[in-house]
Amino acid sequence: MGKCLRYITANTDTEEQSFPVPKAFNTHVEELNLDVLLQKVDHLRMSESGKSESFELLRDHKEKFRDEIEFMWRFARAYGDMYELSTNTQEKKHYANIGKTLSERAINRAPMNGHCHLWYAVLCGYVSEFEGLQNKINYGHLFKEHLDIAIKLLPEEPFLYYLKGRYCYTVSKLSWIEKKMAATLFGKIPSSTVQEALHNFLKAEELCPGYSNPNYMYLAKCYTDLEENQNALKFCNL
Template identity: 85%
Template sequence: MPHSTNKELIFAIMVGTAGISLLVLWYQKVRKPRTAMSLPKLFSLDHTFASTTLQDKTYNGQGTPAIFQRRQLQILEKLNELLTNMEELKEEIRFLKETIPKLEEYIQDELGGKITVHRISPQHRARKRRVTVVQSSATSNSSEEAESEGGYITANTDTEEPSVSVPAAFSTRIEELKLAVLLQKVDHLRMTESGKMESFELLCDHKEKFRDEIEFVWRFARAYGDMFELSTDTQEKKQYANIGKTLGEKAITRAPMNGHCHLWYAVLCGYVSQFEGIQNKINYGYRFKEHLDIAIQLLPEEPFLYYLNGRYCYTVSKLSWIEKKMAAALFGRMPSSTIQEALHNFLKAEEIHPGYSLLNYTYLAKCYVDLEENQSAWKFCNLALLLPTVTKEDKEAQTEVKAIIKSLKRVLDIEGDRIPEECC
């Protein structure tokens, strides 16, 4: 390349660079603060600098300065587009800030009416993480250790949601709505065994958020009782019972006038007693009865309470004389009950809720067999077989009912065609 041509090229580059620098200075001077939204004129920079481009082309027939200018022009256009988008984003944020307070008023107005919550179809998810946590703490001896190991006190930090700053009243209102929806859902899910597992998982997911809500706490204790029933591993069952009992203790301490707290604490005491020696077993039996009676006073229309009370009376009526004497020696009083008292409670449950459960019908039949009222026993056996078997306990009860029917058939000499086919 000739020496003169090199000089021309260098000079042209310097002129182009100077032109771009002047353009940037002019752009910064003309642009007003916070008015990037008014800069769409920069999109027509091709026209503004058309003359400059033509002049620069005269320095080099190959158009090298023009290429640089076009690239710089593209950069400026992209810069302006970015600034414009930023201003649009700021405008949207400002709009949201103005809208949130209005949204609060709207939701409060909506909540003033009737709220209808639709049940979501349960989709069971086997979460090995929680099962592992429970199993790893199976060697815990104290209730306090069980609570910590079971994961109720330990923070759930698997996922963290970013916090959004909203008015306090708005935040409180939304939290109450979420709690109500959660409680309604876990109550509905308990209709099946898989639903009970799903319910337990939901409560585990929300334990940190609602750990101080008493309606949440007693349901969490109940869920541990459900898991006790579903589990087939002895150590797992013991762990579920201990953690649930600890939650039940927390519930009755904080809400002594809540009947559900006393109900599920009593149930979990019964579960824990299955792993204790004779002295603690009797002690838990007294504790079970004490809190069951309190729950009946607070929830007089709950059929499950009368079924449980009937079970207690039936069990005590079957205790041997030696077992009753041992209880009296250990605790100063002898437990006493009769088949008639048990029957009264089972009938009360049936009165409140006809067809309440297959188990209730089974115990009604057993009471009538013990009282030698075989026709009544036969009646409730047949009623029991009309109900579906949902849980493992239902299946066991159905087997027992079939055995009672065969026994009654021999006693009453009932014709075979009167016995339901499923009993034969």
């Protein structure tokens, strides 16, 4: 996942024409009811190869379900998936911007839905990849704010603790100039430690043992930084 560090008013319907995804199936679109659609896209998304198909299904149903919260955050999530799958810089920027706009709209409609805050945070991180230092810091602030809200609303979601660990680890490595600029923008210097990052990565592992290889990688990094080499090796070998 990209580094997690103003609001672009993208017109989703117009922007969507810029980077069409080739259809993997015939051109006939089977209309699904909402519950069936959500189950299908969640199942497809369990594999990397199914993420594009999941995105297409959501896009095919956007006119019918565009105001349904459970549809909205999944559609934003799907734009995040397409960002990850794309290797083209302009496409990645396109997916990140539209996904962020969708997730922002979802938060406005359902401020107590943790998934809306989760994917808004993630997409802010993706958008920040194309920004200068000042906007990266702005997006970092938004990322942390919405991640903390999501954790309160979804305390058993391991992905959130992995993201929080990534945030803490990144902040622990900020340069002096980055900290100084953040203090200028927000009145205080962001602070975190490798120990805090480790705590969050361990929480993700506790909630879901064997959660992910990237989580293992960051556990190993944290233990290496803390000079706990035996623990680092344990996670390198998993």
